[in-house]
Amino acid sequence: MPPSKIKDWMVAGLWEDMDQAIYSANKLKLLNGAYWFWLMSDYNRNNPRMLQVLVSQGAFDYKLNDKHFTNKQYSDEKFACYCGIWEYRDGKVSDLVHDSCDCTVTPGQFLCVTESGYEISITNSFPSYDMIVKNRDLVVTKFRSVTSKFNGGYVQNPLVSYPSGIAYSDDFDAYARNSRGFQYFVASKMSDLFATCEGELFKRDFKGSFWLERSLGFGSTLPWKIVMVNFSDKSRLWYRYFPSKILNYGTPLEFIFDDMVTKKRYHFSEMKFKYTGSNHGPTMKLGPGVDTIHLSASGDQGEKIRLTAKILDRHLYRYDVARIKFNYNQLVLEVDEIEAVVDGTDLMQGKEQTLSYGEDAYFSL
Numbered sequence: 001m002p003p004s005k006i007k008d009w010m011v012a013g014l015w016e017d018m019d020q021a022i023y024s025a026n027k028l029k030l031l032n033g034a035y036w037f038w039l040m041s042d043y044n045r046n047n048p049r050m051l052q053v054l055v056s057q058g059a060f061d062y063k064l065n066d067k068h069f070t071n072k073q074y075s076d077e078k079f080a081c082y083c084g085i086w087e088y089r090d091g092k093v094s095d096l097v098h099d100s101c102d103c104t105v106t107p108g109q110f111l112c113v114t115e116s117g118y119e120i121s122i123t124n125s126f127p128s129y130d131m132i133v134k135n136r137d138l139v140v141t142k143f144r145s146v147t148s149k150f151n152g153g154y155v156q157n158p159l160v161s162y163p164s165g166i167a168y169s170d171d172f173d174a175y176a177r178n179s180r181g182f183q184y185f186v187a188s189k190m191s192d193l194f195a196t197c198e199g200e201l202f203k204r205d206f207k208g209s210f211w212l213e214r215s216l217g218f219g220s221t222l223p224w225k226i227v228m229v230n231f232s233d234k235s236r237l238w239y240r241y242f243p244s245k246i247l248n249y250g251t252p253l254e255f256i257f258d259d260m261v262t263k264k265r266y267h268f269s270e271m272k273f274k275y276t277g278s279n280h281g282p283t284m285k286l287g288p289g290v291d292t293i294h295l296s297a298s299g300d301q302g303e304k305i306r307l308t309a310k311i312l313d314r315h316l317y318r319y320d321v322a323r324i325k326f327n328y329n330q331l332v333l334e335v336d337e338i339e340a341v342v343d344g345t346d347l348m349q350g351k352e353q354t355l356s357y358g359e360d361a362y363f364s365l
Contacts, residue, residue, distance in 0.1 A: 225360050275290035
């Protein structure tokens with residue numbers, strides 16, 4: 001089968017916009033996977049909180065964290081899959097939901113109801129989405145993504161060669177991606193919004209960073225590493241690295257810093273990444289003995305960046321399919337040190353980093 005036919009068989013064409021991505025439920029084919037994901041991270045440094053929601057749909061059944069989950073597609077709008085919610089509060093990660101759920105996706109409305117009675121919903125349109133998590137009649141969180149308008153449209157991401165459009169909001173306080181094709185001959189597609197949010201979390205006013213992602217395709221199970229540092233002035237640092245040069249167009253993929261003061265995006269390359277621990281030497285592999293991330297890079301125009309971040313706690317989604325495990329680690333981070341210099345100017349001047357986030361995903365037997 002020619003590569004173009006494989007692409008058509010695996011995944012349909014690129015989503016037209018993020019609303020179409022969020023409010024559509026593609027019927028999955030063999031090897032496909034799909035998910036809806038959002039992450040809220042607190043700007044408040046006093047007992048900061050984080051909340052993560054994952055709706056994970058597969059073309060076949062699987063075990064996740066030693067529990068069996070059944071995936072069913074009832075119609076073009078209804079399906080059953082896995083729903084997970086975890087929170088970081090009082091210095092630790094804890095699961096709120098690890099359940100099967102029934103989901104309904106219609107234009108302008110995404111709703112999942114779990115076995116334990118939680119409701120997860122997304123309404124409204126890009127970029128101002130309304131998100132609600134309810135435990136029966138109790139509202140766990142209710143908030144809206146907050147950003148200026150997007151009037152500039154998408155442009156091709158200069159860091160990658162596959163089709164990947166990126167767009168910036170008018171005030172540079174948010175950006176979005178709409179991309180397809182992480183791999184040479186197996187297609188995937190993804191839409192993201194990186195913004196801020198305001199609302200309520202566990203009966204407390206909440207303001208923080210917000211990441212909403214919708215993904216479809218086999219490429220959503222690639223190994224990867226991510227570090228996302230949040231700043232209270234809405235600046236963003238984003239590092240994403242795919243260690244496999246065989247399964248995608250090259251590594252590392254991208255390292256960017258969006259600065260709200262200069263209203264510019266800075267690109268970095270020549271990246272170095274390692275973990276360390278109190279009794280563990282430098283390593284690229286995430287394990288129980290590591291507790292610190294070290295990251296550094298430079299840019300073509302003299303940009304330099306370096307950071308050290310402590311792993312405060314971690315959450316693991318371990319998928320088990322045919323005795324092959326996909327380990328999706330999510331890390332709550334606290335940045336100890338960070339330096340970012342461009343043309344002799346300290347971009348960190350006056351900035352306050354807040355609760356941050358990382359991922360490390362890999363296969364194992």
